[in-house]
Amino acid sequence: MTLLDLLGRRWMLLVLWELRAEPLGFRALQGVCNRMSSTVADLAALGERWRGAAQGVDDLAVLLAGDRIGAGVFESGRLLHGSRGGFGELGYVGPARGGQGLSGLAALARAWGGEAVRSAAPTSLSEMCHNSPDDLTAEMVFAAAADGDHVALKILDRLTTSMARVIASLSILLNPALVVIGGAVAESADAITPDLTARLSTYTSTPPLVAVSRLATLSSRSEPSGTL
Incomplete structure (x- = not known):
């Protein structure tokens, strides 16, 4: 997707959202849009x-x-936008995730799967990526886990714990009723959602409901999630 296309999608979505309830004049609509944050995560939330x-x-x-x-x-x-449009930036969660920083599900799945291939662990991941860790994808890890691969299942367990900590931190700070997981591996996240939901109660007394996005087009094609 070109930058122009992405910016066009951003403003079109904002305009449609602001006009959903009542007509707005040009100046009023311009003022609202100027105050809107431009992060892809905000667009995903609107969608x-x-x-x-x-x-x-x-x-x-x-x-x-x-x-x-x-x-x-x-x-x-x-x-919510924050004073500089940075609400939703989650840099604070890095230490709570054991040094994983802001890496998402896809990045962690590739990294941990690559480590397993390099270590010559008995796993179908090696065959799937032709023994080339750099060619391993997150989708391969999820597919191997679905087929019962022991190493891939361990990776999914680590992913579940990592995401549970992130969602729990959001729950403690913001107490949302629902957290929707989106992004490039949203469809694959179904595999961890049941265990993720169960694990949340070990980190917070107010766990939210967890759902997986079905609006994959905008969120997956527009990563990373930083400001445009």
Whole structure:
């Protein structure tokens, strides 16, 4: 996707969102859009609340978790931006994740899968990537786990713990009713959602519901989740 195309999608979505309830004049609409944050995570949050898993939910976080982690957050029906548009930047979660920084599900799956291939562990991942760790994809890891590969299943368990810590931190700070996982591996995240939901209660007394995004086009094609 070109930068122009992405910027066009951003403004079109913002305009449609602001016009959903009542007509606005040009100056009023311009003022609203100028105040809007331009992160892809915010766009994903708008999309999920408009047409996705979060329709009708006023308190939610949409967590883009492909290569990097970032969040778009609604509180009481209002998209939160912060004073400089940086609300939802999750740099603080790095230490809580054992030094994993802002790496998302896809990045961690590739890294941990690559480590397994390099170590010559008995795993189908080696065959899938032709013994080339650099060619291993997150989708290969999820596919191997679905086939019962022991190493890949261990990686999914580590991914579940990592994501549980991130979502729990959001829950403690913001107490959303729903967290939607989006990004490049959203469809594959179904594999960890049941264990992730169960594990959340070990980190927070107010665990949110967890859903996986079905609006893959915008979120997966627009990563990473930083400001445009």
